[in-house]
Amino acid sequence: MSRTVYVPRDSAARSVGADGVAARVGQAAAGADGVTLVRNGSRGLLWLEPLVEVSVDGGPRHAFGPVAPRDVAGLLEAGLLDADPADPSSALAGHPLHLGETEKLEWLASQNRLTFGRVGVVDPLSADDYLAHGGTEGLRKALSMAPEEVVAEVTASGLRGRGGAGFPAGVKWKTVADATADIKFICCNADEGDSGTFADRMLLEGDPFSTIEGMTVAASAVGAREGYVYIRSEYPDAVATLTSAVEIAYARGWLGENILGSGLDFDLFVRVGAGAYICGEETSMLESLEGKRAVVRAKPPLPALQGLFGRPTVVNNLLTLATVPAVLSGGAQAYADLGVGRSRGTQVFQVAGNVRQGGIVETAFGVTLGELVERWGGGTASGRPVRAVQVGGPLGAYLPPSRFDLPMDYEAFAAVKAMVGHGGVVVFDDTVDMAVMARFAMHFCAEESCGKCTPCRIGATRGVETLDRIRAGVDREKNLALLDDLCTLMTDGSLCAMGGLTPMPVRSAIEHWPEDFHREPVPVSIGRHRPGRDAASAGPVYTPANASVAASLGAPAGSAPSTNEEVAP
Amino acid sequence: MHAGCVSNGASSPPPTAPGATADPAEVARSVVAAHRGDRGALLPILHGVQHALGYVPTEVVPVIAAELNLSRADVHGVVSFYRDFRRTSPGRTVVGLCRAEACQAVGADALAAQVEARLGVECGATRADGGVTLDEVFCLGNCALGPAAIVDGRVLGRVTVDTVAALVDSPADAPAGSPAQPEGVGA
Known part of the structure; x- marks a missing residue:
């Protein structure tokens, strides 16, 4: 009788203990006859990593997960190296971590793995x-x-x-x-x-x-x-x-x-x-x-x-x-033959962030955003309601659950000023402050801009400062108008997608969650990396109490002191 | 551009020979020699130097420039453009905390504050005793198992402040011992 045990070598699996699992399984397998340990890629059911699989005599693979290193002893005892998981009466089949036949897991079976056809199945270096x-x-x-x-x-x-x-x-x-x-x-x-x-x-x-x-x-x-x-x-x-x-x-x-x-x-x-x-x-x-x-x-x-x-x-x-x-x-x-409209074939979607069942979902274009978040994702990991989903990375739009009917299709997303991008879907629960996320989008652009074109290099920094003033309660309506103008400039004037698309998450946050830009003002040190945390060492600090003073000094509208300037009353 | 809290190269592997004994200029020349014939080899060369020395010392810039027939400004420009290339020696352990959106969605900001407090070092800095460098990184591709971090080139998932603290030497006055492996991660 031969047996293959699969323990992923994928870095996500390793990040939660797959090497420890493999070491323990390998140690036990060294003393057993006919057992091969394969370090495969990940099947992409990342919340179940480390996902261990067993195949007996080349038969269907049975999955166990999530298997922490401390679980290995119990699995060995249940017969990981000698029992048949397909036999329902075996202790191995009855083990609490036994998930069933891998290929029959609904989460996986409902996908159309084409680009990812071999990932998790084969030994990557064989x-x-x-x-x-x-x-x-x-x-x-x-x-x-x-x-x-x-x-x-x-x-x-x-x-x-x-x-x-x-x-x-x-x-x-x-x-x-x-x-x-x-x-x-x-x-x-x-x-x-x-x-x-x-x-x-x-x-x-x-x-x-x-x-x-x-x-x-x-x-x-x-x-x-x-x-x-x-x-x-x-x-x-x-x-x-x-x-x-x-x-x-x-x-x-x-x-x-x-x-x-x-x-x-x-x-x-x-x-x-x-x-x-x-x-x-x-x-x-x-x-x-x-x-x-x-x-x-x-x-x-x-x-x-x-x-x-x-x-x-x-x-x-x-x-x-x-x-x-x-x-x-x-x-x-x-x-x-797969897909919808001009989006043909499959796309490898990645469901991540605050999500219960994160991982790889490869399926034909046309699947809806809601299906990805709820059917595969299973809602938030925190158990709280989904508030926002960012699709397409840091330059992609934030979408509310009311847009969950949107099909994943390049043109359908473009039509609502969003983008499919590289297929990443990041879920946030209702604790997220969208004004903070909008600020992060600008901050990220300021950090990562290559510096070649002015709208991106300077615009992103001005965007951070303007969002800080909005959060601090300084002339909110004027600053929101200024921000919108800045977004138009960055969109139309940037050389590449970095500056050109950064307004997408910012504008989508303002469009769908305007209330977050009108919350109780918070103390913010304008343009500082982490608002509020290092106020003591920063330049000008606007608090609700001095906001009107700041406004009377000529802030905002471009004349407000930037990070490098002292306030000179 | 790469200012503020963001610092260099959390993802770089730990140095093989941290600093002291090797002559940086000699190291640089041997790394350049290994890449002779490669097209556009400056990045691989800088990675090689940093791998050998732990950082890219200022004195190797003119050496590399001369070897590649570039100006010092060309080489300095590349070293300073990329976040990975350090210009000072890193701490014994290099920790990079992911601060990108997917990790923010599961509490990366709060984690960063906890880690700073526990390790006694600010993000973007090396602790005074040289025990640890704490960096920010933007995405380790472990977005479904966040918060993610990378410690000496090893990616970690579902990170807590205890996970990180267990892999880092305690601040200087505490006795340095071999840190315990966090549950669920160790080999």
Whole structure:
């Protein structure tokens, strides 16, 4: 009898004790016959991590979770290494942490895992496992086709960029394919900086070969010779897993010269970011890859024509590239049959924040926001009512439960001044102060602005100060009007999405929760990082008591003292 | 730009050889040599220097500039642009607390205040005894298991003030011992 025990190596699982679980299981398994311990990726049911699975004689996998290191002894005693979880009379089947057959868990079974098809299922660094689960089929198909046929297939699938902008991948590829140059590049954007998103990380940690394969397909389609994956430094496990996977891929002939005997040469390099959110913007990522300050470039020229080192470059989000093999192996039509409107295929949604059942929900576009938050998310972790949901990261809109009927679709979201973005959904309960969240949006922009364009660099700082005055009760209506004007300026005048979209969360907060901007005034030190906490060391402090004095001094409307100025009455 | 409470590189792995013995210029030259031939290698080089020394000392800037045929301003500009690159030696333990929205939704702000009080250091600073550097980070991709933190390159979930305190040496006058592993996280 053989048995496989799966304990995830995903960093989310590790963050709540998976290594301790694996060590204890491994110790016991060393003395048992026919037991293999596999460190898989995460199934994405993150509230159940560490999620341990057991399969007997290659049969269906049974899930146990959440398994803390201290639970392992009890599971071993119940027969983790010798009982059959499928036998209802066994102590193992009756163990309180037994969740049932993994694939039959409603949360998972109700999804359509395509990009994430192998994540949590396979050993991420087993090339044989990858092959056994359909790996390289897409690449082999691409290599048997003419490059322009591959581009046409990707175009026909309707696959759009998963980074947030939703630009059709095939159109971008065609531009690069039609360009002539001494060298072309494929750049994979894995600088997943949006709070509430973790799909890139989990895919890299759980199925790194799919990204490598997708990039190789892109290389064959557009005639590129070199590729770079830019991963943020906040993802050390993802960097390590992909780096190992690249080495294995070279050894297997999936990278390097004459890939799979096709004559295609393609080299792949892993590059690590350095803590700059702006590198999620494609042109600043290219600057960073060139070893420079990640300052946004003006477009045109398009990166597709003058990208990395001035050469034609495909820049795609990691999810986009990792989906390409599945699009090719399953056929463009099968992919395009999923979804709604112009949003075709599946999207990997990430449900996070104050949510009971957070994790990865991959399903066809068109699922509603409410389904994600309530059906999969199960409401808030705190048990309090949902007040706000931020979709699409720090630059995405806050939406109230009254918008839960909104379908997840690029165009439907754009129509209500929101965005799907990279698919992150962050839930807040009714204790959230939306004026604080609006201030944070401006503060984040001020911190992360690359500094190139004035609306973003200066506007965000003025936005923080204006929101502070609003919270302090200084000329609220005038300052709200000023803030709206500033938002218009940033939206229309910024060079990239950083400054251009920061007004989205701010305006949505004001639109849906105006009462939060008219609360009892709070003492705020204008422009300081943490309002109220370090007032003693700050510059001017407006309190309800001196607000009228401040107003009479000429604040606000641009003349108020900024952080660096002393009040000189 | 990267001012205020935000500081450098909580996500960087702990230094392999913290500071003292190696000559920074020699380290920098050997790191550059290892990246000869790489395109646009400045970021990997700076990561390499920081990995070896724990930070990027001011004196290596002209060395790297000369090796790469760049101006000192070019190299300084890159070092100062990215949050990860430290210009002073970090504490023995580096703690990064996630302050992004998903963690805010589960109490990251209150946690930060508790951690500052318990560890005796403000966010963005290194404690006077060199025991710990406390940084802010914006998202570790652990958004469904927040509040999240990263301690010496290791991501933690559902973090409490006790989780962090157990991994950090007590302030200087308290006896330094091997800290206990928090329940549910340790190996």
